[in-house]
Amino acid sequence: MEASALSHPVLRARRNLTDRLGDPLLRGLSGLAAAVALAAIAGIVYEVVHLAGPAISEFGLGFVTNNDWNPVSKRFGAAPFLYGTAVTSLIAIVLATPLSIAISIYLTELAPRRIRRPVATLVDMLAAIPTVILGLWGILVLGPFMRDTIEPALNSVLGFLPIFGGDPSAFGYLTAALILTIMATPIITSVTREVFETVPGDLKEASYALGATRWEMVRQVVLPYSRSGIVGATILGLGRAIGEAIAVAQVIGGASLINASLFHTGGTMAAQIASQFQNSAGLQKASLAYLGLILLIFAVVVNVIARVIVQRGKLRDIDVTPTEAEAL
Amino acid sequence: MSKRPLGALLAALALVFAVAACGSSGSDSSTGSGGGANSPLVGAGSTLVAPLMSKWQSDFASKSEITVTYGAIGSGGGIDQITSRTVDFGASDAPLTPEQFEEANAEGEVEQIPWALSGTVPAYNVQGAPEDLKLSGEVLAGIYLGKITSWDDPAIAKLNPGASLPGTKITPVYRSDGSGDTYAFTNYLSTVDPEFKSQVGTSTQVKFPTGVGAEKNDGVSAAIGQTDGAIGYVGLAYALQNELSMPLVENSAGNFPEPGVKSVEAAADAVDKIGPNNEISLADLPASADGAYPISTYTYVIVPLETEKAEELKKFITYAIGPAGQGYGPDLDFAPLPKQVVAADKKAIGKIGNG
Numbered sequence: 001m002e003a004s005a006l007s008h009p010v011l012r013a014r015r016n017l018t019d020r021l022g023d024p025l026l027r028g029l030s031g032l033a034a035a036v037a038l039a040a041i042a043g044i045v046y047e048v049v050h051l052a053g054p055a056i057s058e059f060g061l062g063f064v065t066n067n068d069w070n071p072v073s074k075r076f077g078a079a080p081f082l083y084g085t086a087v088t089s090l091i092a093i094v095l096a097t098p099l100s101i102a103i104s105i106y107l108t109e110l111a112p113r114r115i116r117r118p119v120a121t122l123v124d125m126l127a128a129i130p131t132v133i134l135g136l137w138g139i140l141v142l143g144p145f146m147r148d149t150i151e152p153a154l155n156s157v158l159g160f161l162p163i164f165g166g167d168p169s170a171f172g173y174l175t176a177a178l179i180l181t182i183m184a185t186p187i188i189t190s191v192t193r194e195v196f197e198t199v200p201g202d203l204k205e206a207s208y209a210l211g212a213t214r215w216e217m218v219r220q221v222v223l224p225y226s227r228s229g230i231v232g233a234t235i236l237g238l239g240r241a242i243g244e245a246i247a248v249a250q251v252i253g254g255a256s257l258i259n260a261s262l263f264h265t266g267g268t269m270a271a272q273i274a275s276q277f278q279n280s281a282g283l284q285k286a287s288l289a290y291l292g293l294i295l296l297i298f299a300v301v302v303n304v305i306a307r308v309i310v311q312r313g314k315l316r317d318i319d320v321t322p323t324e325a326e327a328l
Numbered sequence: 329m330s331k332r333p334l335g336a337l338l339a340a341l342a343l344v345f346a347v348a349a350c351g352s353s354g355s356d357s358s359t360g361s362g363g364g365a366n367s368p369l370v371g372a373g374s375t376l377v378a379p380l381m382s383k384w385q386s387d388f389a390s391k392s393e394i395t396v397t398y399g400a401i402g403s404g405g406g407i408d409q410i411t412s413r414t415v416d417f418g419a420s421d422a423p424l425t426p427e428q429f430e431e432a433n434a435e436g437e438v439e440q441i442p443w444a445l446s447g448t449v450p451a452y453n454v455q456g457a458p459e460d461l462k463l464s465g466e467v468l469a470g471i472y473l474g475k476i477t478s479w480d481d482p483a484i485a486k487l488n489p490g491a492s493l494p495g496t497k498i499t500p501v502y503r504s505d506g507s508g509d510t511y512a513f514t515n516y517l518s519t520v521d522p523e524f525k526s527q528v529g530t531s532t533q534v535k536f537p538t539g540v541g542a543e544k545n546d547g548v549s550a551a552i553g554q555t556d557g558a559i560g561y562v563g564l565a566y567a568l569q570n571e572l573s574m575p576l577v578e579n580s581a582g583n584f585p586e587p588g589v590k591s592v593e594a595a596a597d598a599v600d601k602i603g604p605n606n607e608i609s610l611a612d613l614p615a616s617a618d619g620a621y622p623i624s625t626y627t628y629v630i631v632p633l634e635t636e637k638a639e640e641l642k643k644f645i646t647y648a649i650g651p652a653g654q655g656y657g658p659d660l661d662f663a664p665l666p667k668q669v670v671a672a673d674k675k676a677i678g679k680i681g682n683g
Binding site for chain 1: 401402403404405407408411427428431497499504505506507528529530531532533534535536539540541542543547550551554555
């Protein structure tokens with residue numbers, strides 16, 4: 001808009017040299033920045049595919065289902081790590097989502113106004129803890145606590161299920177999943193909180209006016225109104241859990257096996273890449289890059305799904321809001 | 329919204345500077361590698377040798393005016409970088425495998441030279457077990473194969489007559505990242521136990537059928553410390569400097585030598601056999617080596633024979649294996665190289681530049 005206003009010749013002539021240079025320069029530089037970002041993505045994809053080349057031609061798609069990862073016999077397969085990534089991130093999301101929704105409801109609807117901001121800031125700061133520190137805490141505190149308290153309790157109640165069978169261990173899928181829960185919670189919370197804040201006040205007041213209790217209002221107005229936002233937030237949290245490497249590598253116990261018990265050691269794709277890439281060569285390096293490629297595809301799919309859901313929800317909300325308001 | 333163009337502008341400027349900086353440093357290094365007197369050396373690899381290397385770097389720079397830059401990125405990384413010739417020398421705790429040699433030789437022959445000597449030691453945390461618990465290679469192999477699962481196993485009791493052993497479950501801890509310690513440990517276990525050799529094998533990264541993987545020496549030692557009944561393996565220097573409790577391991581003479589520079593040196597002295605490509609395994613010690621520590625290991629430098637920096641590399645490696653370089657060893661828990669290895673190294677150094 002500014003540009004069209006300035007296109008009048010008299011106005012343009014009045015501008016001094018720096019002003020005249022400023023706009024094209026800004027456009028050029030910011031365009032360059034955008035191009036660099038695109039080039040970086042293209043470069044990363046190219047490099048990962050290129051690095052993975054030998055493993056792709058050696059193992060093909062069978063890589064995904066092969067259950068062996070053995071640097072000595074040079075047989076590599078992704079199955080143990082696909083399993084580990086799926087199990088740990090799903091547990092993390094199942095635990096983190098209700099927790100985050102509860103925190104957000106408290107912060108937007110129930111908490112005294114004075115403490116909302118400090119508590120929200122503290123929850124956000126949870127995301128700022130360096131993951132390596134969280135991993136150390138996992139080794140020194142959470143792991144032993146899981147082994148000595150949580151896992152024996154789970155085992156005594158639900159021990160007939162294979163996933164809660166076997167000896168408790170400080171290192172394993174469950175400890176890793178809890179670390180991921182701690183990482184995903186602030187992300188999901190901050191998105192759901194913002195979504196909850198956008199619920200129109202009239203809707204809430206209308207609900208109260210009809211005699212709804214606070215819980216009924218939350219259930220009938222806030223949650224339905226925010227459904228797509230919650231789903232989007234959950235998937236963002238899932239993306240975080242799938243991609244986390246360092247802290248998981250510290251607590252999952254780095255085994256290249258599928259263990260039925262959640263107490264036992266395993267591996268995830270990201271953790272495997274983080275712990276082995278630097279010291280690998282040849283086919284192993286290519287196989288790790290192949291794992292990276294699968295992880296990249298995972299991450300892109302998860303992000304696209306989240307965007308589509310959030311976008312569709314936004315459109316739907318605009319269409320639906322008046323009807324919902326009428327319904328109330 | 330109004331902030332955005334400014335942010336983009338700043339980001340763009342930052343990027344332009346970053347790119348320019350990369351570009352100029354890139355051209356610097358390419359002009360610097362043109363040979364000539366005293367051009368700097370760049371190396372990468374083993375983390376085990378890194379403390380020794382940092383002593384060598386400063387001392388060698390003051391004596392020869394050649395600076396050595398070293399990246400402790402791990403043995404596998406060192407092999408990778410020397411294979412692609414992005415460094416002047418690579419350092420690895422494991423000797424190159426035949427395939428690795430083939431790959432590295434694709435750009436002209438490389439030479440592997442043992443230049444430091446150390447050991448890998450088991451460490452354990454078992455409440456109620458005696459200090460200086462005695463173990464043998466077969467028992468260690470049994471533990472890591474998942475065949476020996478409790479500390480009062482008859483095989484352990486037999487080595488510790490009279491000692492009271494708790495029935496605690498054994499948790500073997502291993503390195504989940506690639507490591508020279510894993511190489512030394514699995515090389516030893518594969519030598520003493522054929523079943524371990526066929527089931528697990530020898531490498532810087534192997535697939536253990538049981539146990540807990542942890543990252544780096546620190547991770548292994550934390551996992552041991554947090555788990556009653558755990559046993560793991562770490563570098564000799566790390567174990568001594570952190571005063572971990574170490575079980576004693578039986579050597580081929582039937583003795584249980586204290587792990588340390590002295591017993592590692594004794595192991596190196598007992599082995600005269602230098603394999604093809606200067607590969608030396610200290611896992612199979614003669615029965616005459618009374619005080620030899622059974623899990624001792626060499627760490628190697630890998631250099632191309634054809635290189636513009638032949639003179640500098642010769643000087644540096646000669647220094648490292650000489651009395652000045654090896655003199656820093658004992659303080660850092662490295663044993664000095666024995667005479668026969670120094671002699672073989674000198675011959676190998678002579679080949680550099682005559683590829």
